[in-house]
Amino acid sequence: MDLETRQLQQLLSAKNQLPEVVLLKATTTSTNDDIREIAQKGITTGLVCSAQQTQGRGQHQRQWISPEGNIYLSTLVQTRTPLDGRLALEVALNILQIPQLQALNLQVKWPNDLYSAQGKWGGILVEPLSQHQAIVGVGINLKTPPVTDSDQPITSLEDLGLEQMGRLELISELYIAIQNAARWFDHGCYNLAGRFNHHAAWLNQLVQFEHSQGLVHGRFVGISNEGAVILETPEPQQFYQGRLRPQVNQ
Numbered sequence: 001m002d003l004e005t006r007q008l009q010q011l012l013s014a015k016n017q018l019p020e021v022v023l024l025k026a027t028t029t030s031t032n033d034d035i036r037e038i039a040q041k042g043i044t045t046g047l048v049c050s051a052q053q054t055q056g057r058g059q060h061q062r063q064w065i066s067p068e069g070n071i072y073l074s075t076l077v078q079t080r081t082p083l084d085g086r087l088a089l090e091v092a093l094n095i096l097q098i099p100q101l102q103a104l105n106l107q108v109k110w111p112n113d114l115y116s117a118q119g120k121w122g123g124i125l126v127e128p129l130s131q132h133q134a135i136v137g138v139g140i141n142l143k144t145p146p147v148t149d150s151d152q153p154i155t156s157l158e159d160l161g162l163e164q165m166g167r168l169e170l171i172s173e174l175y176i177a178i179q180n181a182a183r184w185f186d187h188g189c190y191n192l193a194g195r196f197n198h199h200a201a202w203l204n205q206l207v208q209f210e211h212s213q214g215l216v217h218g219r220f221v222g223i224s225n226e227g228a229v230i231l232e233t234p235e236p237q238q239f240y241q242g243r244l245r246p247q248v249n250q
Contacts, residue, residue, distance in 0.1 A: 012176075019175070022046070027050060027052040028052075031050050036127075045075075048073065052069075070142050074138075075178050077181075082131045089112075089223070091138070091181040100163070100165045100169075107200065108199045109202075115201040118159065122141060123139050124138055191225070192223070192227065207231070209242050210242055211239055221236070
Protein backbone atom coordinates (compact mmCIF):
# COMPACT_ATOMS: atom_id res chain seq x y z
CA MET A 1 0.00 0.00 0.00
CA ASP A 2 1.40 3.41 -0.88
CA LEU A 3 1.85 6.31 1.49
CA GLU A 4 -1.03 8.40 0.08
CA THR A 5 -3.50 5.55 0.51
CA ARG A 6 -2.35 5.02 4.08
CA GLN A 7 -2.68 8.76 4.82
CA LEU A 8 -6.20 8.79 3.39
CA GLN A 9 -7.13 5.75 5.47
CA GLN A 10 -5.81 7.51 8.57
CA LEU A 11 -7.86 10.64 7.81
CA LEU A 12 -11.03 8.58 7.37
CA SER A 13 -10.30 6.45 10.41
CA ALA A 14 -9.83 9.56 12.56
CA LYS A 15 -13.34 10.64 11.49
CA ASN A 16 -14.70 7.11 12.27
CA GLN A 17 -15.59 6.69 8.59
CA LEU A 18 -13.15 4.12 7.22
CA PRO A 19 -14.67 2.06 4.36
CA GLU A 20 -13.71 -1.56 3.72
CA VAL A 21 -11.89 -0.65 0.49
CA VAL A 22 -9.91 2.53 -0.23
CA LEU A 23 -8.31 2.81 -3.67
CA LEU A 24 -6.30 5.79 -4.91
CA LYS A 25 -5.44 5.59 -8.60
CA ALA A 26 -3.42 7.79 -10.95
CA THR A 27 -5.80 7.07 -13.82
CA THR A 28 -8.82 4.90 -14.56
CA THR A 29 -11.60 4.60 -17.13
CA SER A 30 -14.35 5.54 -14.65
CA THR A 31 -14.33 5.46 -10.85
CA ASN A 32 -18.04 4.53 -10.94
CA ASP A 33 -17.13 1.39 -12.90
CA ASP A 34 -14.35 0.59 -10.41
CA ILE A 35 -16.71 0.83 -7.45
CA ARG A 36 -19.30 -1.27 -9.30
CA GLU A 37 -16.77 -4.11 -9.49
CA ILE A 38 -16.13 -3.78 -5.74
CA ALA A 39 -19.88 -3.88 -5.01
CA GLN A 40 -20.27 -7.02 -7.10
CA LYS A 41 -17.92 -8.78 -4.66
CA GLY A 42 -20.40 -8.13 -1.85
CA ILE A 43 -18.48 -5.23 -0.31
CA THR A 44 -20.85 -2.54 1.01
CA THR A 45 -18.49 0.37 1.80
CA GLY A 46 -15.77 1.59 -0.51
CA LEU A 47 -14.03 4.64 -1.91
CA VAL A 48 -12.23 4.86 -5.25
CA CYS A 49 -10.50 8.07 -6.23
CA SER A 50 -8.52 8.90 -9.34
CA ALA A 51 -6.54 11.91 -10.53
CA GLN A 52 -7.73 11.26 -14.10
CA GLN A 53 -10.59 9.48 -15.87
CA THR A 54 -10.45 8.44 -19.50
CA GLN A 55 -14.14 7.58 -19.86
CA GLY A 56 -15.90 9.71 -17.26
CA ARG A 57 -19.59 10.30 -17.83
CA GLY A 58 -22.23 12.67 -16.54
CA GLN A 59 -25.98 12.93 -16.73
CA HIS A 60 -27.61 11.01 -19.62
CA GLN A 61 -24.25 9.39 -20.51
CA ARG A 62 -22.78 12.73 -21.58
CA GLN A 63 -19.00 12.65 -21.47
CA TRP A 64 -17.50 14.29 -18.40
CA ILE A 65 -14.19 16.01 -19.18
CA SER A 66 -11.66 14.52 -16.75
CA PRO A 67 -8.19 16.03 -17.16
CA GLU A 68 -5.43 15.12 -14.74
CA GLY A 69 -5.09 16.76 -11.34
CA ASN A 70 -8.71 17.15 -10.32
CA ILE A 71 -10.69 14.83 -8.05
CA TYR A 72 -12.84 12.02 -9.40
CA LEU A 73 -14.22 9.76 -6.71
CA SER A 74 -16.93 7.19 -6.31
CA THR A 75 -18.38 5.56 -3.25
CA LEU A 76 -21.19 3.23 -2.25
CA VAL A 77 -24.17 4.31 -0.21
CA GLN A 78 -26.81 2.13 1.43
CA THR A 79 -30.21 3.58 2.21
CA ARG A 80 -33.23 2.28 4.09
CA THR A 81 -35.50 4.52 1.99
CA PRO A 82 -35.97 3.41 -1.64
CA LEU A 83 -33.76 5.60 -3.84
CA ASP A 84 -35.07 8.58 -5.77
CA GLY A 85 -33.72 11.80 -7.27
CA ARG A 86 -33.50 13.60 -3.93
CA LEU A 87 -30.31 11.72 -3.03
CA ALA A 88 -28.25 13.66 -5.61
CA LEU A 89 -29.66 16.93 -4.23
CA GLU A 90 -28.64 15.89 -0.71
CA VAL A 91 -25.14 14.99 -1.91
CA ALA A 92 -24.72 18.47 -3.41
CA LEU A 93 -26.01 20.21 -0.29
CA ASN A 94 -23.82 18.16 2.04
CA ILE A 95 -20.73 18.89 -0.08
CA LEU A 96 -21.45 22.61 0.31
CA GLN A 97 -21.36 22.08 4.09
CA ILE A 98 -17.70 20.97 4.05
CA PRO A 99 -16.15 23.52 6.43
CA GLN A 100 -13.43 24.73 4.06
CA LEU A 101 -16.01 25.30 1.29
CA GLN A 102 -18.54 27.25 3.32
CA ALA A 103 -16.86 30.63 2.78
CA LEU A 104 -16.75 30.34 -1.01
CA ASN A 105 -20.34 31.37 -1.82
CA LEU A 106 -21.02 28.15 -3.72
CA GLN A 107 -24.27 27.11 -5.38
CA VAL A 108 -26.11 23.99 -6.46
CA LYS A 109 -27.66 23.66 -9.88
CA TRP A 110 -30.63 21.33 -10.19
CA PRO A 111 -30.40 18.39 -10.42
CA ASN A 112 -26.76 17.43 -9.96
CA ASP A 113 -24.20 20.18 -10.59
CA LEU A 114 -21.92 21.94 -8.15
CA TYR A 115 -22.12 25.53 -9.28
CA SER A 116 -21.23 29.17 -8.60
CA ALA A 117 -21.84 32.59 -10.10
CA GLN A 118 -18.70 31.91 -12.18
CA GLY A 119 -19.94 28.56 -13.49
CA LYS A 120 -19.70 24.84 -12.82
CA TRP A 121 -16.93 23.44 -10.60
CA GLY A 122 -18.18 19.91 -10.08
CA GLY A 123 -20.82 17.34 -10.81
CA ILE A 124 -22.57 14.38 -9.20
CA LEU A 125 -23.67 11.13 -10.80
CA VAL A 126 -25.87 8.71 -8.83
CA GLU A 127 -26.16 5.24 -10.38
CA PRO A 128 -28.53 2.95 -8.44
CA LEU A 129 -27.49 -0.70 -8.07
CA SER A 130 -30.76 -1.65 -6.36
CA GLN A 131 -33.62 0.13 -4.57
CA HIS A 132 -31.41 0.60 -1.51
CA GLN A 133 -27.84 0.79 -2.83
CA ALA A 134 -26.25 3.30 -5.16
CA ILE A 135 -22.91 4.36 -6.53
CA VAL A 136 -22.33 8.07 -5.97
CA GLY A 137 -19.69 9.58 -8.22
CA VAL A 138 -18.39 13.10 -7.74
CA GLY A 139 -16.06 15.09 -10.00
CA ILE A 140 -14.47 18.23 -8.59
CA ASN A 141 -12.37 20.80 -10.44
CA LEU A 142 -9.48 21.82 -8.20
CA LYS A 143 -8.04 23.66 -11.19
CA THR A 144 -10.05 24.94 -14.14
CA PRO A 145 -9.73 22.52 -17.09
CA PRO A 146 -8.94 23.94 -20.53
CA VAL A 147 -12.41 23.32 -21.96
CA THR A 148 -13.40 25.12 -25.13
CA ASP A 149 -16.58 23.32 -26.24
CA SER A 150 -18.62 23.40 -23.02
CA ASP A 151 -22.24 24.60 -23.16
CA GLN A 152 -21.80 26.34 -19.80
CA PRO A 153 -19.07 28.31 -18.00
CA ILE A 154 -16.53 26.12 -16.16
CA THR A 155 -14.56 27.13 -13.07
CA SER A 156 -12.71 25.48 -10.17
CA LEU A 157 -12.37 25.63 -6.40
CA GLU A 158 -8.96 27.26 -6.81
CA ASP A 159 -10.42 30.05 -8.95
CA LEU A 160 -13.31 30.42 -6.50
CA GLY A 161 -10.85 31.11 -3.69
CA LEU A 162 -10.26 27.80 -1.90
CA GLU A 163 -7.23 28.32 0.33
CA GLN A 164 -4.61 25.62 0.57
CA MET A 165 -6.53 22.48 1.42
CA GLY A 166 -4.80 19.15 1.11
CA ARG A 167 -6.13 16.95 -1.67
CA LEU A 168 -6.49 13.95 0.66
CA GLU A 169 -8.26 16.05 3.28
CA LEU A 170 -10.79 17.18 0.66
CA ILE A 171 -11.28 13.58 -0.54
CA SER A 172 -11.98 12.45 3.03
CA GLU A 173 -14.42 15.33 3.56
CA LEU A 174 -16.20 14.49 0.29
CA TYR A 175 -16.58 10.86 1.37
CA ILE A 176 -18.09 11.93 4.70
CA ALA A 177 -20.39 14.45 2.99
CA ILE A 178 -21.77 11.70 0.71
CA GLN A 179 -22.39 9.37 3.65
CA ASN A 180 -24.08 12.23 5.54
CA ALA A 181 -26.25 12.84 2.48
CA ALA A 182 -27.48 9.23 2.64
CA ARG A 183 -28.45 9.79 6.29
CA TRP A 184 -30.36 12.98 5.45
CA PHE A 185 -32.11 11.03 2.67
CA ASP A 186 -33.05 8.26 5.10
CA HIS A 187 -34.53 10.83 7.46
CA GLY A 188 -36.88 12.13 4.78
CA CYS A 189 -34.74 15.00 3.45
CA TYR A 190 -35.98 17.36 6.15
CA ASN A 191 -36.69 20.86 4.75
CA LEU A 192 -35.11 19.93 1.41
CA ALA A 193 -36.71 22.81 -0.48
CA GLY A 194 -35.60 25.42 2.04
CA ARG A 195 -32.04 24.12 2.20
CA PHE A 196 -31.70 23.72 -1.58
CA ASN A 197 -33.28 27.04 -2.50
CA HIS A 198 -30.88 28.83 -0.14
CA HIS A 199 -28.04 27.76 -2.49
CA ALA A 200 -29.88 27.36 -5.81
CA ALA A 201 -28.32 28.79 -8.96
CA TRP A 202 -30.63 31.11 -10.95
CA LEU A 203 -33.26 31.35 -8.20
CA ASN A 204 -36.01 33.84 -9.17
CA GLN A 205 -34.42 34.32 -12.60
CA LEU A 206 -35.95 33.71 -16.01
CA VAL A 207 -34.94 30.27 -17.22
CA GLN A 208 -35.66 27.80 -19.95
CA PHE A 209 -36.45 24.20 -19.10
CA GLU A 210 -35.94 21.47 -21.65
CA HIS A 211 -37.96 18.30 -21.04
CA SER A 212 -39.33 15.37 -23.00
CA GLN A 213 -42.35 17.37 -24.19
CA GLY A 214 -40.38 20.39 -25.34
CA LEU A 215 -39.10 23.70 -24.03
CA VAL A 216 -40.74 25.77 -21.29
CA HIS A 217 -39.84 29.36 -20.37
CA GLY A 218 -40.57 30.81 -16.96
CA ARG A 219 -39.23 32.05 -13.65
CA PHE A 220 -37.38 29.48 -11.53
CA VAL A 221 -38.85 29.82 -8.04
CA GLY A 222 -36.99 26.89 -6.50
CA ILE A 223 -37.70 23.23 -5.85
CA SER A 224 -40.35 21.37 -3.90
CA ASN A 225 -39.59 19.13 -0.92
CA GLU A 226 -39.99 16.21 -3.36
CA GLY A 227 -37.12 17.58 -5.43
CA ALA A 228 -39.13 18.89 -8.40
CA VAL A 229 -38.26 22.13 -10.21
CA ILE A 230 -41.00 24.75 -9.85
CA LEU A 231 -41.41 27.23 -12.71
CA GLU A 232 -43.86 30.12 -12.88
CA THR A 233 -45.03 30.15 -16.50
CA PRO A 234 -46.94 32.28 -15.13
CA GLU A 235 -48.93 29.55 -13.36
CA PRO A 236 -46.64 27.22 -11.33
CA GLN A 237 -45.56 24.01 -13.06
CA GLN A 238 -43.47 21.20 -11.57
CA PHE A 239 -40.93 19.03 -13.38
CA TYR A 240 -38.94 16.06 -12.14
CA GLN A 241 -36.81 15.48 -15.23
CA GLY A 242 -35.22 17.82 -17.70
CA ARG A 243 -32.53 20.44 -18.09
CA LEU A 244 -32.53 23.87 -16.49
CA ARG A 245 -30.70 26.79 -18.10
CA PRO A 246 -30.75 30.57 -17.85
CA GLN A 247 -32.94 32.21 -20.44
CA VAL A 248 -31.00 33.83 -23.26
CA ASN A 249 -31.78 36.86 -25.43
CA GLN A 250 -34.58 38.20 -23.30
